[in-house]
Amino acid sequence: MEMHFQYLDMRDADRVRCATYMLRDDVSLWWEGAAQGVNLATLTWDQFKDLFYDKYFPADVKGRLTMEFMSLRQKDSYVTEFIRKFDMGCHFVPIINRDTAEKLRHFMDGLRPTIGQDVMPMRPAGYDAANACAFQGGQALRDINVEMQRKRHQAQQSSHPSKR
Incomplete structure (x- = not known):
């Protein structure tokens, strides 16, 4: 909640x-x-x-969620899923949640490198700006992947003509 x-x-x-x-x-x-x-x-x-x-969220659950948050990485998940987990985890690590620079740094460290490298040059002023940049980068990456799959599918179709 x-x-x-x-x-x-x-x-x-x-x-x-x-x-x-x-x-x-x-x-x-x-x-x-x-x-x-x-x-x-x-x-x-x-x-x-x-x-x-x-x-x-008793102490043992808070401890587990804190550890999960501290090691949170985007990996193969969508940016929106990473942001959701990040926001939820922030509640259990107030020292990061209250420090805007530390929150931004922790968020950037958790992003997939291919998205983080797109966000860094934008020099986001804060966490919300980094979210927006990461979301745009994630959308662009997803669009590229969809286009590559479409082209791969077309290439397979043309190299294997159907038998008549």
């Missing part, structure tokens, strides 16, 4: 209300019980996140 809100001026109570509205199934049932033990009028966003993460 992504718990990130764009509107920083949103009050804590509103953030909690929006997040709990989105809860489904077992998580919704958990919140019904957890809400009984907190003062909703004074519950801060950070306190809500702490309750949520303590319930669904």
